[in-house]
Amino acid sequence: MNYLNKLERKIGKYAIPNLSLWLVVTYALGYLMMYMTPGIISYLMLEPAMVLRGQVWRLVTWVLIPPSTGNIFFYIIMIMLYYSLGTALERTWGTFRFNVYIFGGMIFTVIGAFVAYGFLSVTGGLTIGIGYYVTTYYINMAIFLAFAVCFPNMQILLWFIIPVRMKWMAYVYAALTIYDFVTTGAVGRISIAAALLNFLIFYLSTRNYQRVSPKEVHRKYVFKTQMRDAEMRHSGGVxxxxxxxxxxxxxxxxxxxxxxxxxxxxxxxxxxxxxxxxxxxxxx
Structure with missing residues (x-):
């Protein structure tokens, strides 16, 4: 990731430290706003049609919508989990790279929303309602998956009782995401793909592809051939x-x-x- 190193040297000083805490505060604020004024959520959603009509605040306020608006107890647990995972990732990667990962997911999500808007405009679909698909759920999913890739064998207590390794939880989450992707409509698929694009880039960029490169495959073939010829010469007439x-x-x-x-x-x-x-x- 040489490009990230160069970028960090130029603008790394502007990275936001402890970004996970700011995300938790944002979710808590959004949850409080929806609890006090339930109808306000319709003004926070990322609706590209409304943004193009001048409601530009929607480009940012959709982040206030928490990943879950269900039971407050489970909401608090979820917030604590993602805060701990995000903090661990920031310590592992560094503040700048974690900022790039989170904000990259948000930017891809916004782009995905406008791509979905353009798709519906061309196909004659209803362009209002895209905001219901644009949430921070998959932003947090990307945090979980990235943590599982970095620490696959770390254990967590499921429901505070069952010890489960992170990699197995990641497989379950990945399966659920694939199910959502298959069963939802075109707008939902675009939103899911856009929100998880940062994780896909991260995963692919951390893989070691040298062992399957044509140069490496040829090197291994030449080495095996030379070893076989040397063995035959060594055996002589035996x-x-x-x-x-x-x-x-x-x-x-x-x-x-x-x-x-x-x-x-x-x-x-x-x-x-x-x-x-x-x-x-x-x-x-």
């Missing part, structure tokens, strides 16, 4: 089989079969022509 009567080996006739005689005293091997006709060797 053979694996030799008849104790006629002295023929597998080099004289590759179709010859050789067997050891169980009635001879010692390890004497005979070709197929002398296996049953030779005189058994007995030690006195």
């Amino acid at each position: 053979t694996k089989h030799k008849c104790a009567v006629c002295g023929r080996t597998e080099k004289d006739d590759p179709t010859l079969e050789f067997r050891f005689c169980s009635k001879c005293d010692g390890n004497y091997e005979y070709c197929q022509d002398h296996l049953f006709t030779h005189e058994h060797i007995k030690r006195s």
